[in-house]
């Protein structure tokens with residue numbers, strides 16, 4: 313028995329991925345899409361609640377309901393969840409969950425006879441959770457930076473300048489706008505620690521990988537910083553769940569899962585981490601140098617580093633790696649899949665027609681360019697939606713498709729420079745990495761081969777591999793990270809997309825024009 317379960321509680325869906333380390337294979341993968349199941353009950357669109365004025369939340373009770381549905385699906389598919397030795401997990405980063413004093417007792421007495429949603433509906437001091445797409449906290453970001461002695465001081469302390477999407481600014485805004493509800497909040501955690509708590513049947517802390525995305529963690533010490541907490545909100549140290557080392561199991565799984573889904577009662581639960589830190593592990597980036605690209609709801613470009621190199625221009629984020637020793641550099645673009653979908657829908661296409669549009673247009677798009685800010689953008693910072701076309705006819709569907717994808721790829725090349733890594737190959741993951749024509753554009757713009765993997769869910773795979781590493785480390789022989797990831801983090805043979813010389817030249821010419829257009833509009 314050597315099975316490990318990875319859970320990814322993401323923006324649009326929750327995924328479960330089961331690996332067998334003896335067979336060296338992924339044995340199951342199932343996903344529950346929030347819109348498909350919960351649009352009517354929770355009102356989500358693309359998994360989120362757009363509350364206007366750049367406020368974007370989601371519903372933590374929905375995540376619990378979706379978790380039940382996911383585990384039921386895996387059980388119904390005939391998978392023996394009793395063989396799972398440990399559960400690891402990943403959550404969309406930065407989102408915050410607010411719980412009242414009843415949360416601990418309610419988690420501890422979960423009964424297998426009733427679904428989670430019926431037993432946990434009363435544990436929230438705030439029914440919805442602000443998530444990473446919320447860009448309404450600009451003033452709180454400025455106040456937090458000022459509170460710790462300026463932007464450079466916050467950067468040195470936490471590895472990151474204050475970003476609108478980060479957790480600390482979200483918490484400060486809650487304290488300022490809903491002081492009574494803040495006072496009635498007993499615990500504050502992240503999406504990752506909340507879903508881990510559901511599994512453990514008790515409150516689980518925040519791992520340093522996800523803690524780095526809060527503007528509140530001392531990145532060198534991998535502990536909350538009293539100075540940053542003071543700058544965020546009063547009494548926060550008492551409310552914020554503690555930092556929990558990524559590799560240390562927090563205990564056995566709650567009896568709820570034993571009784572309801574047949575898990576073994578000694579199945580271990582690990583602290584969950586962020587989706588990007590988990591993807592780092594799932595793609596095998598456990599040594600410095602390699603660079604990966606995740607084409608999910610957001611697009612992220614990331615690399616493994618020895619030291620927490622920071623982005624002076626405030627373009628990138630730095631997180632602790634859940635491997636316990638390294639760091640990850642990350643650039644996050646909000647206009648990822650949602651921008652691709654916006655173009656697709658605007659021209660009434662499906663993904664096949666989208667592919668045909670890319671095939672029908674030349675690299676460089678005859679000089680036609682788009683800035684695809686269908687929503688506010690993180691990198692470069694664009695506060696309001698603004699789609700800009702240059703030499704591009706809005707009526708030409710195919711050229712618009714190509715312009716959007718080329719913009720994403722060119723932007724990923726321009727804004728990766730701060731990482732200081734030579735991009736000699738790209739490892740790709742995320743839902744859109746299934747689309748080879750999109751990847752071809754990235755290969756040509758970066759002038760490097762793009763490698764694809766068996767699963768597009770590298771965050772869930774990374775979560776399962778973390779569970780495997782932690783569980784095996786409790787036995788007599790502690791394997792290295794390289795040994796743990798090696799059987800799984802292998803590109804699929806024959807799937808590599810190589811750059812094409814003619815296209816490379818076209819993009820070397822176009823990139824200056826794109827950068828100029830970007831500068832003129834940001």
Ligand code: ADP
Pocket residue numbers: 322323324325607608609610649650652653663741742743744745746747768
């Ligand atoms: P997240 O984990 O952030 O919720 P995923 O990594 O699961 O997101 O990616 C989901 C997205 O993948 C969808 O929103 C969809 O736009 C995109 N996607 C799925 N299939 C394709 C395809 N064939 N071409 C382009 N994009 C795709």
Ligand code: XUL
Pocket residue numbers: 323403404405406444477525586587588608609610612629642644
């Ligand atoms: C990373 C970020 C997003 C979320 C959702 O900083 O904001 O990638 O983690 O995937």
